[in-house]
Amino acid sequence: MTVHDLAVVGGGVHGATAALFAARGGMDVALFERGALCREASGVNAGTLTMQMTRTALMPYALRAHAMWASARDWLGHDVGVVVCDGLSLAFTPAEEELLAYRAGKRREAGAPITLVSGAQARRIEPGLSEAVRSAGHCRVDGYANAYLTGLAYRRALIEAGVALRENTPVGGVTPTGAGFELETASGTVRARRILLAGGVWIEPMLAWLGVHLPIKTLVNQLVVSERVAPIMRTVVGIANGLLSLKQYPHGTVVIGGGWQGVGDRERGGVELLPDRVVGNVRLACHAIPALRAARMARAWAGLEAETADALPVAGPVPGIEGAFVCGSVHSGYTSGPYIARLLAERLLGREPDLPLFPIDRLLARPEAA
């Protein structure tokens, strides 16, 4: 039986990027995904690639990841519809201006090129903006991807890199054997010397296979997309507290997000959108870009996002289990994911990562050896 150098469990951006760079680094890699690639958080998120919603501790990672997304055609080899454009974080009230100045300042200290601009300056950057905007944070390092194209792009790249891609193959459990790991799948047992658990919100049950308890909270983010309309905006627009993301894609649809919470969990997925919150999010979006009022809602959905107790990533070795690694639960993970997963691949290849990983020891309530 083949023994893979690395088995990756979970085919989102984290698992797929790590698998890609590990394979390009010479490893024999198999990737297991219970459904199709990038169909959960990595495929249904708002696609925003912004620094103005990024946690300060992640800023160096997010800036490098933004550069990766912007050059996806070069390293991934396939188009994910990335557009790099200006980003604006809006303040409509004096309280929001205060919040904006504070948060933009912290992010600037962390390396994000954010400047504060007046309402009039903001309207010159984004002519579609409401007269009600008092001031805004402006960042040139912003943009968006077409999240639903992520799976197709990674699928092609992984196959080209020689990764054994196993979509629609749930893993039922992982057992350390001393010399490596055995993965239970419907098509039989698979062996690998190393294992990377990259299951997003499912990292908690995956780590439980190894007797490790790491609580992961599941966020259920509501999203709304309009039908195609004539151009009404050209930037990525948010608000000071981070609870709006708004941009118009080249094909005309406008995606409205910002993390308004729907109903769901990791067992059932995002099962229900709460109409009051859909309406609140839409009203906020139309308050920012008034021309949006003339568009119609085509579709709304809810996607899951993983969050640890300190809202910082899990990316590193699983303590006490030689050869087991975990990667995911990155805040705004679509933006920063490719870079953090690439760092983890460097580590798997025995190289020294350019920036530190995020070891999980800090989050373990009661680590137990398997």
Place this chain on the structure above:
Amino acid sequence: MSGPIRHAVDLAVLGAGPAGGAAALAASRAGLSVALIDENPDAGGQVWRKPVRPAARAATAEPGDALRADLAASGITLLYGRTVWSVGASLDLDMIDAESGRWERVSAGRLVAAGGAHERVVPFPGWTLPGVVGLAGATILLKSHGIAPGRRVLVAGCGPLLFAVAAGLAGAGVEVVGVADLAARSDWLRALPDLLTRPGLLGQGACWMTSLKAAGIPIFFRQALRRAEGATEIARAVIGPVDAHGAPAPGPERTFAVDALCVGHGLVPGSDVTRLLRAPHRFDPLRGGLVPVTDEAGRTGISGLYAVGDGAGLRGAAMAALGGELAGLAAAADAGRLAPDAFAREAERLRRAMARERPFSDRMAGMMRLRPAQVQAIAPETVVCRCEDVTRAEIDAACAAGARDVNQMKQFTRCGMGPCQGRLCGDVAAELLAARVGTREAVGAFTARPPLRPIGFDELMGDFDYADIPIPEPAPL
């Protein structure tokens, strides 16, 4: 924040056609407080649609008139002209009143989904040209508004609607150049014993045929559209022979100069509500495709949710009314407002009535079912998803690129991502994929998402103040 106007009732019924109307009346008579909701200005649904103009009044309006009179006298909260955009797990319905523009919410705890069916058009070159109209769409124009879709019209497709539309058009003075039916004359003859079980409806069919004959309208059996042609709108329709499976067969084509084409290849159950609420579904080709799994009283796998009428599987108006009545009574029984023995008696009566309707109903559903070979004959460059301009070749390419279910194919191509959410293309797209990767069950169906109907953001604005938007706490910094 300016929120919805609220209605609290025991039972909400979504869809006021034969099924929903009967469900609402039965539940109301059993003592439940009921709200009946429909997007149209009055009850009747598609089959018993109320004419907007009296001149459009047709013979089939009578059952609708009786239903409308019963509903008006019933004490049921009648919410017509409502666009329902959200249905929650609690079965709350959020809607906009088209007339006042107000946001309303109906909370009931029990919901009868009676949304009816959509029409299916199996794509052919030129099907998106202006002047190409669905059979059901043509029926609305004609029955409700007294408007003909054109002056010189070809009617094509399958099922009894072909002859209803052709006869209706001829009666309205339209020149009908012909009727092209996928079925053979022998298919109809074979159906005759089942059709004889409903002499009234068979008589109606005979009337249509007589009027077609009187008007000298030719019927081309086992012929289907090859293409529609025209620069900016339809100018010509071309038909040719097909085999028993609906695939093109050798033989001469016929070209008709027309300014409209009425075409339909059966109906697809509108299962949006039951799919959105994740009730169990199954694929049933005779019933039009994906249908919710129900018991005989319409109870789905979700507590308090009932599905009736053509939206739960194509059975036609008579079966819909009986099934709707049974579901309305079941809702009353489940709510403890109708004694079990009384429900059992009524159920037995309705079961017998349904048994009498079944042969006719099944035969008609069979005449309208999708012919897989017709789908496989779609040319590569033909648009399948008209919202997003996705061709058959692009769907095939997505399949070659590894798409194994319709939602993965949707992400690869945008097929089904437009305002209709795949209501028009979903059945055909799934059939195309299934032919390459396995079964319809394996490729699944487009995930149903809110809104149930496209809704203007403007309609959700109300009179709001920025300070009243319930903006959540900031994300961590």
